[in-house]
Amino acid sequence: EAAVTQSPRNKVAVTGGKVTLSCNQTNNHNNMYWYRQDTGHGLRLIHYSYGAGSTEKGDIPDGYKASRPSQENFSLILELATPSQTSVYFCASGDLGGSETLYFGSGTRLTVL
Amino acid sequence: AQSVTQPDARVTVSEGASLQLRCKYSYSATPYLFWYVQYPRQGLQMLLKYYSGDPVVQGVNGFEAEFSKSDSSFHLRKASVHWSDSAVYFCAVSATNYAQGLTFGLGTRVSVFP
Numbered sequence: 001e002a003a004v005t006q007s008p009r010n011k012v013a014v015t016g017g018k019v020t021l022s023c024n025q026t027n028n029h030n031n032m033y034w035y036r037q038d039t040g041h042g043l044r045l046i047h048y049s050y051g052a053g054s055t056e057k058g059d060i061p062d063g064y065k066a067s068r069p070s071q072e073n074f075s076l077i078l079e080l081a082t083p084s085q086t087s088v089y090f091c092a093s094g095d096l097g098g099s100e101t102l103y104f105g106s107g108t109r110l111t112v113l
Numbered sequence: 114a115q116s117v118t119q120p121d122a123r124v125t126v127s128e129g130a131s132l133q134l135r136c137k138y139s140y141s142a143t144p145y146l147f148w149y150v151q152y153p154r155q156g157l158q159m160l161l162k163y164y165s166g167d168p169v170v171q172g173v174n175g176f177e178a179e180f181s182k183s184d185s186s187f188h189l190r191k192a193s194v195h196w197s198d199s200a201v202y203f204c205a206v207s208a209t210n211y212a213q214g215l216t217f218g219l220g221t222r223v224s225v226f227p
Contacts, residue, residue, distance in 0.1 A: 033214045042203065042219040050212055058213065090156055092214065099145050099211050104156030
């Protein structure tokens with residue numbers, strides 16, 4: 001069974017602070033994704049990656065950076081967190097992107113005060 | 114660009130009753146279509162997917178979905194729901210660039226009452 005692990009599970013940050021959300025997958029999938037989930041918006045793609053060393057902008061990349069240092073790890077970085085970034089963030093991985101199953105982590109609930 | 118519409122934000126059903134969740138999609142070619150389920154405080158899990166062949170596709174836990182090209186729809190059904198089916202259900206379509214993963218609908222929250 002594919003496994004995607006996110007940390008932390010919950011995070012409270014202050015406005016202007018730096019936040020790093022981490023994701024690890026043990027399935028050797030090439031593609032990894034960061035989504036945020038908000039009421040009324042569903043899931044929206046922030047960044048994605050084809051493999052180690054690559055990051056690409058999704059639909060709502062402003063205010064976020066991503067890092068893929070290895071096949072297993074994919075981080076989402078908020079350099080200057082704002083209250084509008086309060087949300088639930090999901091990481092996902094998949095071997096063939098949108099043509100195959102995506103496996104999701106359990107999410108990180110981020111609150112920016 | 115691709116898009117997914119789930120017209121029902123909330124659905125309430127009695128245990129043992131049938132369930133249908135509606136999904137309409139917009140896509141320039143032949144899409145991969147999915148239904149995912151999200152249980153409370155968990156990530157999303159795939160129920161089923163469709164690309165070609167028999168328009169009725171079977172999934173896990175007794176769910177099935179029917180594809181209609183003429184109607185641009187991919188509705189989800191279950192003959193008899195259980196209280197444990199209470200969750201949020203998302204319809205999704207593959208991005209035109211597959212590497213971009215999926216585009217999701219807003220979801221339908223299903224509440225099953227005993």
